[in-house]
Every structure is written in C-alpha cells, then in structure tokens.
Amino acid sequence: xxxxxxxxxxxxxxxxxxxxxxxxxxxxxxxxxxxxxxxxxxxxxxxxxxxxxxxxxxxxxxxxxxxxxxxxxxxxxxxxxxxxxxxxxxxxxxxxxxxxxxxxxxxxxxxxxx
Amino acid sequence: xxxxxxxxxxxxxxxxxxxxxxxxxxxxxxxxxxxxxxxxxxxxxxxxxxxxxxxxxxxxxxxxxxxxxxxxxxxxxxxxxxxxxxxxxxxxxxxxxxxxxxxxxxxxxxxxxx
Numbered sequence: 001x002x003x004x005x006x007x008x009x010x011x012x013x014x015x016x017x018x019x020x021x022x023x024x025x026x027x028x029x030x031x032x033x034x035x036x037x038x039x040x041x042x043x044x045x046x047x048x049x050x051x052x053x054x055x056x057x058x059x060x061x062x063x064x065x066x067x068x069x070x071x072x073x074x075x076x077x078x079x080x081x082x083x084x085x086x087x088x089x090x091x092x093x094x095x096x097x098x099x100x101x102x103x104x105x106x107x108x109x110x111x112x113x114x
Numbered sequence: 115x116x117x118x119x120x121x122x123x124x125x126x127x128x129x130x131x132x133x134x135x136x137x138x139x140x141x142x143x144x145x146x147x148x149x150x151x152x153x154x155x156x157x158x159x160x161x162x163x164x165x166x167x168x169x170x171x172x173x174x175x176x177x178x179x180x181x182x183x184x185x186x187x188x189x190x191x192x193x194x195x196x197x198x199x200x201x202x203x204x205x206x207x208x209x210x211x212x213x214x215x216x217x218x219x220x221x222x223x224x225x226x227x228x
Contacts, residue, residue, distance in 0.1 A: 004156070033215045045204065045219035057116075062178030091156050091185045100145065100164060101172065102206075102217055 004094050006105035013082045014113050018065075020084045021077045021108045023092030027043040030054075034068070034075045039107075040088040048090070051075065079110075087112045116140055118220035120205050126226045127195045135190040135223050137205030144187035145208045147172075147217065148180060150201040157204060163188055164210070195227045 003026045011017035025034070036048040051059045051068050059066050063080045079086055092105040121136045133150040137146065144165050149157035149172075159172030163182040177199060179191045188207075192199060202224050 006156075021197075035216070043202065043222045045206075047216055050216065092144070093156075097215070100210075101159055101162065102147070102157075106154065106156050 002029075002032075002094050002099075002103045003097060004092055004103050005066035006092055006108050007077070008108045009106070010111070012111040012113055015084060015103075017082055017103060018078060019082055019110065020080075020082045021103055021110070023075045023077070023105055025073050025075065025092075025094045027073065027094065027096075029096060033070075033095040033097070034066075035093040035095065035102075036064070036066070036075075036077045037081045037091045037093060037104075038088045039091065045091075049077065050103055081114050084112050084114065086110060118129045118205055118207055118218050120203075120220040120223050122223060123221065124224050126228065128228055129196060132191070132193050133195065133225075134192075135203055135205075135225075137188045137190070137207075137220060138186055139188075139205075139207040139218070140186065141218065142185070143207035143208070143209045143218070144185070145207075145210055146182065147206040148178070148188065149204045149206065150174065151198075151204060151222075152201050156212075160190065160203075169187060189216050195225075197227045199225065200227045201225060 032053045034051045038046045067076045089107045094103045118139045147162040148160040161180040166185045205220040208217045
C-alpha cells in the first residue's frame, strides 16, 4: 500500500513571501499521479496542482509550482507571493493507476500573516 | 452543472441509529468514492465504485455499506452508528481514462454520533 507523509503539521508565511510545503511518498509503482489539494475553512476540497509521474517537467499553475523528485519520492509545493486567501489546510495526495485509489497525507495547516 | 452534491450537510445520530448519506454527481463520471476525514488526518477511503452496480472496499470499510444502483448516485449507509463514526464525510467522483485522474469533491457531511 502506498503511504503519503507530510512532516509539517503547521506552517506560516508572511504575505507576499514564498513558502514550501513538503510531501514524500512511498510506492513501487511506475504509473501514478500526484496532487496538492487545498481545504479552506469552508471544507471544500479544491485541486491546486497535479503532476504526472511520467513527466519530468515540474508542474506550475500561476503562483503555485511543484518540485517533483521522482527518485527521492518527493513532491513539494511552492507558493509564491503568498496571499491571505492562501490560508488553508493543504493535502498532498497520491493516485495509483492500478488500484484506482487516492491516498492522502495528513495535511499541513498554512497560516498567512498580514 | 451542480458538480457533486451531498445530502444532508449535517446530522446528529444517537448510538445504534441508522442513516444513509446520499451523493449525486451530474458529470457522468464512472468512478465514485466515499471518504471520511478526522481531525489531524487526511481523507481516508471508505468504499468506492468503478461503475453502476459495482462497489469495493477502501482503507476503512468496517461499519459502512454502500450501493450504486444508478450511475449518478452513490449511497453510504451506517446500519448501527457508533461514536467512532463521528467524522466529516466526503464524496468524490472522477472519469476513468481522463488525462488527469482528478477527483471532484462534494461539500462534505458533518456527522456526530452521541
């Protein structure tokens, strides 16, 4: 079974600064996808960014980018120019193509300081 | 499109009572999922379905049953509720074969068992 580890239960960042959230995973598969989801106080799960394991290029979505290190099984999220609206719980997730299941990490609570 | 909807949004049960949570999606997705989210933990998969009339167990299936009689609906049942089932429940759906494997989430149901 795959495991996803987020070692930072809480992080804080000053508005307009950059923050990096860490995620590592354990798998023996070659076909998988990685995701970062954001969960604001409204509870709604919002997809932030995705990465296909077969792609070497790191995904980017506006102020959000990832550092995907396949050999190290690491998938960190970088948020640039942090905004107050970025404050939320962030979950890293692993999708197994064979098991057709999504496995979540325990989350990182991000606080943005004005 | 409403996306993924869940009914009800909140519910309080007494130990031993039964209830059914309804998930509906209007995106014609084949795959549907039920998760639970507990404090300090990520979402954990309870049951999932890869098509109408099929269901499978996830990571934490004990105490729950599911049914997928119609493609657009996925029901989660608690036959005899226990305090350990106090949680926030999320439904999600996805389309197999899509390039992204993204799961779309409902708004969640907060269940309290006293």
